[in-house]
Amino acid sequence: MAYYVYILASRKDGATYIGVTNDIVRRIFEHRTKAVRSFTSKYNITRLVWFEIYDDPISAISREKEIKKWKRAWKTKLIEEKNPQWEDLYESIC
Numbered sequence: 001m002a003y004y005v006y007i008l009a010s011r012k013d014g015a016t017y018i019g020v021t022n023d024i025v026r027r028i029f030e031h032r033t034k035a036v037r038s039f040t041s042k043y044n045i046t047r048l049v050w051f052e053i054y055d056d057p058i059s060a061i062s063r064e065k066e067i068k069k070w071k072r073a074w075k076t077k078l079i080e081e082k083n084p085q086w087e088d089l090y091e092s093i094c
Contacts, residue, residue, distance in 0.1 A: 003060035005067065006051040007079060008040060012086040015043045016075060020064040024051060028090050047088045050079045 004024040008017045008031060017040050021027035028048050034041035054060040067075065079086060 003054045003057050004051050005054065005060050005063045007049055007067075007075065008045045009047045009049045009079075009086060010043055010045045011047070013076070015045050016049075016072075017045045018064055018068050018075075020057075020060045022057070024048075025094055028093075032090070047086070048090045048093070049083050049086045049088070051089065051093075 003022050005020050031040045032046045
């Protein structure tokens with residue numbers, strides 16, 4: 001089973017959210033449809049701008065916690081290394 005660490009954004013250089021899941025398509029769909037009242041629904045954070053895949057949940061959770069502690073500039077650099085325009089990657093994973 002695959003586990004995903006992902007970053008959502010409201011827009012380029014906008015509000016971001018970092019999460020972990022074992023079903024990225026379902027989880028991003030939940031964010032996009034605001035299925036759960038949360039930080040992402042309150043601030044309209046629905047654009048998948050970055051993700052990594054892991055083989056085990058412990059590695060994924062560790063990476064999520066690590067990235068959450070980073071400065072914003074580091075997170076921006078991480079996103080822009082693979083997605084310089086902050087394009088929504090959701091369609092590419094469906």
